[in-house]
Amino acid sequence: MNSLLETQRRFTNYVLRDLGQVSAVEGIKGNGLDAKQRLAIYRNNSQLGLTEALRDGYPVVNKLVDTDFFNHLARNFIQRYPPKAGCLLSFGANFADFIADFQPAAGLPYLPDTARLEWFWHEAFHEADAAALDIARLALIDPISYGNLGFSLHPSARFLVSGFPVLKIWQTNQEGYEGYGRINLDEGGCQLLIYRPELEVIIAPLNEAEHLFLNLLDMKLTLTQAVEQVITKDSIFDVQQSLQRWITNGLFIDFFINN
Amino acid sequence: MAHVQQVFTASTAIPVSAGIGLRSQHYRDVLESHPNVGWFEVHSENYFGKGGAPLHFLEKIREDYPISLHGVGMSLGSADALDVQHLDNLKGLITRIEPGLVSEHLSWNSFGGDYLNDLAPLPYTEEALLHLVDRIAQVQDYLGRQVLVENPSSYLEYEHSTYKEQDFLNELSRRTGCGILLDVNNVYVSCHNHSWDALEYLQGIAADRVGEIHLAGHTVNRVSGKDILIDTHNQPVCPEVWALYQTALQLIDTKPTLIEWDTDVPALSILADEAKQADSYLGASYELAA
Structure with missing residues (x-):
């Protein structure tokens, strides 16, 4: 089935959650490349864009853990809590709670509250x-x-x-x-x-x-x-x-x- | 606190000249140096907050320049229901800023309420066309105005597409009354990535439906020995895109033209130089027509 709904379901599952690559490439033209490679461009763009959006909102957390660890943290967060709106102002609201439960970050107990401070700063910045x-x-x-x-x-x-x-x-x-x-x-x-x-x-x-x-x-x-x-x-x-x-x-x- | 409606001295209409994508790094510089550009365009979603610096500076700059609102998150092509909150925010922003143009993309970016934060490609089928016609009509009704719909950069196409992208856009415009935002860099990028003919694409676009042109830089990625162009907006417009732009001006006529550069944003003066170059082609095109 190549309905719009099915196409978008498969595309989204793959791009946001790395699920169902085989069905996601169905109907995609290779045109000199493997269709998987074409689809992967979208996955990368989406992951990169969302990771940068998180980094923009949490610059101190990023500095405290270094870029690679932040990317790892972001990747896990995005899979679990993708944005729920086309406007990203509310994306990342529960990052602090996520960090608190993220085992690899357990050695940095001050990280969740640092993230909370950054989120409150972000909220205050955009408030009425x-x-x-x-x-x-x-x-x-x-x-x-x-x-x-x-x-x-x-x-x-x-x-x-x-x-x-x-x-x-x-x-x-x-x-x-x-x-x-x-x-x-x-x-x-x-x-x-x-x-x-x-x-x-x-x-x-x-x-x-x-x-x-x-x-x-x-x-x-x-x-x-x-x-x-x-x-x-x-x-x-x-x-x-x-x-x-x-x-x-x-x-x-x-x-x-x-x- | 209720917002007091401002009276802007700058006109609302976007002039047929070059404009610049406005980024937060340049707010103060724009207000202090008052660059000689015709207009500014912003990403609507960046101003969906309730208050604070972004809206403050946008209103200040709006006093001196016409503004165009360009959306990246409406998800016109999604099978999901339209997000009414998003439409409401956009409508509020339109009331506040009085933009000359409002635009969105021929793409989709959400499924099941999850958003990709990217402009995903549509299959150009009858089903998609009917869906988009319905969605654009809903959006224009809600906003009470025309929107422009932009051709996207794309990295894949669907086997079951039955329309060429330019025909799909023309048909949408014909059926809904929406305008076309012709992104010449996107034409270049997509034509390269799908082995389409860029000249044929431009010749196929309904010239009288085009309300705005976009220009931007892109990046060349090497994938399995093949160059794939990625629409990154992180560098100057390349010579091939400038050439294609001049062809577009001949085929379509002069239109308000935007320089988009939103990643690794350079000094304002560099953007103003790019705008000046676009203005020189717009001027030359005028003279040719005269």
């Missing part, structure tokens, strides 16, 4: 734009309501908690980085906020209390509700300073008062 909250609007609020204030975070905001110093790993593997290249994995983990107030993606390290505070605000808790929980972690947490920092840095785009 939103203007920062206008401070003048806050000035109009009756101080009596401050405790009932809550905030909407920028749509690009993502939080990452890692047991590894992934921000340092990310920074030392950026193009043009000239600092000290060795990282002590024993120095411990980090809590990160990734967001894009304007055109540039920002990765901000947070201490535990501030990470909790911003997460609670993101869950639409009011200042009073959030602070109640945060002071159990850090009894001298400075709410005002934290709010000022994140209002100035464009993390909040709106507020509400929950009376």
Whole structure:
């Protein structure tokens, strides 16, 4: 059967999964070559294109494992999770989870979180734009309501908690980085906020209390509700300073008062 | 935040001159140096994100230049259902950018919801023709405008094809009202790979249906003692393709012409030089016709 559907089924199985080469070449003209060689050009183009798309999204992972290992990783990933749309913006979303389960990468335990950081960066880069909250609007609020204030975070905001110093790993593997290249994995983990107030993606390290505070605000808790929980972690947490920092840095785009 | 519709001072229509494929490496350079090219073309899918730098720069550049949207992921020829989300994203981008032209490929790239990220070849059969006619009609209805459909580079052909590629394209255009995007490098590449006659191909194309021409570089691969040309877009247009382009201009008339170079992207000035060369042929062709 050479229907369009059958032709495309066989072609796709071979190109993406290396399956059914014999039936895939059915109906293909050799014209001076083996039909298999012609089909293989498409397999190579597809694999190369998708591997480069992954490498573009995960440049630090690529640097950490070297090109050959990355290619091997990508090949396995593509077979298991080929793109689900003609637009590749969402392709590679679960690469971090895949790496975590990929036995040959088990010796690099910080790799999945590094990949998560890169994906959050990619998501933040393409997220919707939103203007920062206008401070003048806050000035109009009756101080009596401050405790009932809550905030909407920028749509690009993502939080990452890692047991590894992934921000340092990310920074030392950026193009043009000239600092000290060795990282002590024993120095411990980090809590990160990734967001894009304007055109540039920002990765901000947070201490535990501030990470909790911003997460609670993101869950639409009011200042009073959030602070109640945060002071159990850090009894001298400075709410005002934290709010000022994140209002100035464009993390909040709106507020509400929950009376 | 709702998007505020921008008013662009540059015209919408793509002029009959040379344009350049716009790549992210060149955003700032284009805005600062304002190169003397007629228009820019982008890959639509690169602007399907909700916001951020890509859309920001595209809108800035659109203020000064007409833009053409060229898709690589619609999968017009797939037996799969059309991806409505994809169409929706494209429609949103069209509203936002007001492009002069919107184009896609005579190919397919998905099966069962899995995407190849490559432009796969179609058998040129009656079944495929009817399918494509239906799909292109759906797309044009949804977008509310004409699309151009580009001849692909291909590395294999099917024994059960009953149409020549150029006849297949003409027929699609005749039945759906879509235009033809004639990629002269693809004509050269496919004709070489399948031992077709490039002149016959160009003579066979319905000249009045062509709305745009593409030019690009390709790579020669040696496979079992035979040269196979691969459409890599990673180098200058070769002399043979420039010659074929001049023949196309004589046969088809002058058309907006794009320089495509999207792998190992060089400095903007090199692309501008390629565009200048295309412009010189377009100008010479005008003079011949005058």
